[in-house]
Amino acid sequence: MSGVTTFNELKTRSNTNKIYLAELTLGEHLSSGSWTKLTGHVYSKTYRDDTIMLASGASVTVRKELEKIKENGTTIIQKTSLALVKANTPSFFHNVTQSTLYLHTSNGSTPNQFTEVGYFTLRFGTEPKVLYSGGSKYYEPYITENGIPRLSANLPSIYWGITNISAGNLQLDNSTGFFDQISKKYLWIKKRCKLLVGGEDLPYSEYKTMFTGEIYDKTYTRLTLDLAIRSTSFDLLRSIPINHFWTSNFPNMDPAAEGKSIPVYYGIYDINQAPLVTCINTSMTTANNRRFKICDHPVSAITGVYLNFSDVTGWIEYPVDTGYGSVDLTNATFIVTAASYVTGQTKCKVAFHGAYSTASGTTSGAPEIVEDILLRLCGKIGDDLNTVSFTTSKTDSDVALNVPIENEVSALSVIDKICKSDLAFFDEDADGKYRYRTWSPLVTSPGALPSIQTDRDFTDMPRMIDDTVSLFYKIRVRYSYSANTKESLQTETSDVTSRYKYEKSEVLDHDTYIRGKSDADTLAQRLNLVLKDPSPILTGKTKLQLVDKVLGDKIKITMARSPFEVAGGYVGRVFEIFSISKQFSPAEVEIRARDLKELGGQVGFWTASTAPTWANANSDDKAISGFWTDADGYIDTANEDTLNGSTWW
C-alpha cells in the first residue's frame, strides 16, 4: 500500500506504479436461438457467461453482463426487474444471478424478427487489478508490455481547424489462447474502446480516461490480438446533405434537378447571397403557378424572390404568392406566379432566413451551427457532445455566418471551414465527446495554471522554435459568399512593419463563411495580430504531469538558464498546447505549445468596471487586465517596459 490515492498525487510523484486499463464494450448477436414467450409480451432466454478453453486445456470464464441492447440499431431501455420489462416497451433486463435475459421488443413480437445486439464490457489491464465500479471488477492482465498505443492529437493550423486524432493498436496477449474463441464469437468492429490510466492505490473514480474511440480492425495471431482503434470523428466523414430531389417524391419537379441534393442553409441570405432554388412542381392547377423548394429544413422567413428570364432582363423581384398554403415555411416552399417562366431556362433565387431554433431564432453563430450539424445531420445525440465547450464558445464566438451546404461534402469539411471562420477548434475530449472551442487569447487566471519547470519536469532538453511558416504580413479574408454566383467578397489588412522586418511577403488567403464585412474585418485584424510576428513554439517531454491535458489547455513554463539574470529564459510564461502525444512505456507526454506572445496578457478589459489602474494593479492584474495607453503607446510613461502592453482583441 503506497498511500497514493489520487490521480494528482500519482502524476506528480516521481516514483509511481502506473497501471493502464482498457475497457472494450463488445457486442453479441442475440436474435438467434430459442426464446421462451412469457406473459406481457416478454420473451426470455438463458444468457450466461461463456466458458472458453485455453491452449493449456484449462477452461476459464468470460463474464458477460449486458449493459445495452440495440434492436435494429436503436437502443432500448435497460430495466431492473421482469415486472418493469413487462410494463415498458421496448426494454430488457439481464438477471445475472439467474443467467436469464428478459426482452420486450418494440412491437411485442419475438426477438428473432429483429436484429438484437447485446453489449457488455470486457476489462483488461497492464497488471491484474480489482477496482470497484458498480461492483468489484477484475481487470485481466492481458495488455502486452507495449500494448497501449501512442495517442496523439495535433492541429494542422495552430490557430484554427479540426484536430487530427490518431490512435494505433491496442495489443492484447493471446499466448494463452484467451482470445481464440471470443475473437470470432463476439462483435468487435465499430465497438467502443476506452483507455484509462491510474495505478498505485487509486480507486476507479481517480483513474483518468485518456481516449475513447472505436475498434475498426482486428488482427489475430497465436501470440497477440491487435485491435486497431481510432477516433469517433471518422464518423463525421459522412456526406451531407442527406436527402435528394427525386421524381418519386416530387413527380412534377424540374427534370433537370433529378438526384440533386436538397440543400441545407444556415444564416440569413440577402438578394446578393440568395441561392438558386429548385422548382418542385411545374404543373400546378392554377395557371402560371410554380412551387419552389429552398432547402431540407424549416426556414424562419422568406424576404425576397427573384426571377431571371435572360441576361438581358437580369433579376426581377417577384411577389411571393400569399394565398393560403402558398408560403410553407415548415417545408421551405413557396409559389411564384409568372407567365413567362420557362422550365429549364428561367432561374429563381430567394432571399430568406435559414435554419432556426424556436429558442434563439435563425441559427447563425458558429458553435450553434456545428451543434446543429452534429445533432440533426450526423445522427448524434446530446450525450455525444461536450456541452461545456459548446456553451462557452456560444459566449466567446462573435461572428455571424452563412453556411450553405448545397452539394455533397463531408460534415468534417464543413465544420473545418466553420472553425476557420471563427478561429475555433473542433476535436474530441478523452471521453470521445465532440468539443468546439472558439479560440480566446485571454488568460483569466494565470495563477491557477499548472507550472512546469523544464529542468525539473522535462525528460529531455526543451526546444524553442520560431515558427515562420505561419508568418504573414497581409491577410485577405473572403466573406459574403453568393450562393448563386459562387463568388465571395474580400477584405484585407496588412502590417508593413512585419514585411520590412522579416522580408517575407507571403499573404494569407482566408476563405470563410462570414456573412458581413464587419466580422470579416475583425477576423482579418485578429489574424494580422497573431501572424505578423514569428510564433515561438516550445517542444518538450514530461512524465505524467501533463497526461490529463488536452489541446487548448494553457500551462506556465519556466525555462531558466544560469546565471538567469543575464542568460535570459522564461519565468512563468503562458503557453498554449496545440499538439500532444502520449506514450506509456515509458510513460511520457510530448507537447508542442505556442507562446501566446503575451497576447493573452495584453488583451484589455478597458470597459470593465473592475479594471484597476496600472499603479494599483498586482502582477496578476497586470497579466489579465488591459490598460489605457498614452498616444506613444506607454501605459506608464515613466516605465519603458509598459510600451505596447495593451492590445485590442
Place this chain on the structure above:
Amino acid sequence: MANENILIFYKNSMVTATLTPSSTTGQFTAENLKDSLRTKVWTTAGGVTAGSASLQMRFGTTQTFNAIILANHSWTSVPEKLNVVFSNATGNWERISTRDVTGKFRVDLTGATTFAPSIDTFGNQNVICKIFTATQYQCAMLDVDNTVGDWDLGQIWLGRYFEPDFQALENYKETLVDPSIVQQTPGGQRYADIVPKHREVAFTYTARTHGEWRNIQQMYHEVGISKDLFISFDYTNYASEMTLYGKFTSMVPMTFNKNRVMDFTFRESR
C-alpha cells in the same frame, strides 16, 4: 543453500473439475480458481461473521492425489478449520473431524509447513502446500472456518507432485528482477515507472537414475513453456520463500546423454 527436498507440482486435477461453492461474490466465482491467473480469485459471500465456506469439487473419474496447494488467499491468520476432505460419496459432505473416517480422507492444512499469512518479504503470494501419501478419490471438498468474514482464494491445486531421488541442484541462481523504467531530467530529477518485481531462477539438474529421467521428461512434456507449475526448491528448510509459481522460460534439449544434465530457467508468474 542445500536444495534439499525439491518438490515439483505440475498435475492439477482442478482444471476439469465441476465446482460447487457454498457462496460467491459477484463476478468472483469459484470458476476463477481454474484460471492460471493467480490474482483472479474466488470470493466468498456472507458478510463479516460468515467466514465459513466450502467448495465441492467433482472430478468425474478417480484421480490420484498426494499434494494440495492453496495460493493467493486473503486469510491474515490460520483459519480455525482448513481441511480438504476426499471422498467417493458425491452427495454426502458432512464435515468430518477425524482422519480417515470410512470412505473419506481428510487433510488438515492448518499446520501446513508453508502457511504464509500475508505476502512475505520475498514476494510469495500466500502459498500453502501440503504433501501426503498418495490416495485415490473422485471428489473433494475444501472446508474452511474463518472468523474474519469473506475471503479470497486465487489458486487451489489438487494433484500430484514428484520429488527427485537425488536432490542436489547445481548452479542454483535466484535473481530478483525489477523491470521498472527510470528516467532522468536535464536538471537531475529521476523518475520511475514502477513495475512489480518478480524472481527468476536458473539451475542445473542432473538425473542420476533412469526413473528420475523419466519423471523429468513427463513433467516437461506436460508443462512445456506454456503452463504454470509450482516448484518448492527447498521444501524442508525454506518452504515459504522458495516455493514459486511460474513457468519455464525456454525449452531444454532432452538429450539422453551420459550424465543427463539439464539447464533450466524458471520465471515467477504474476
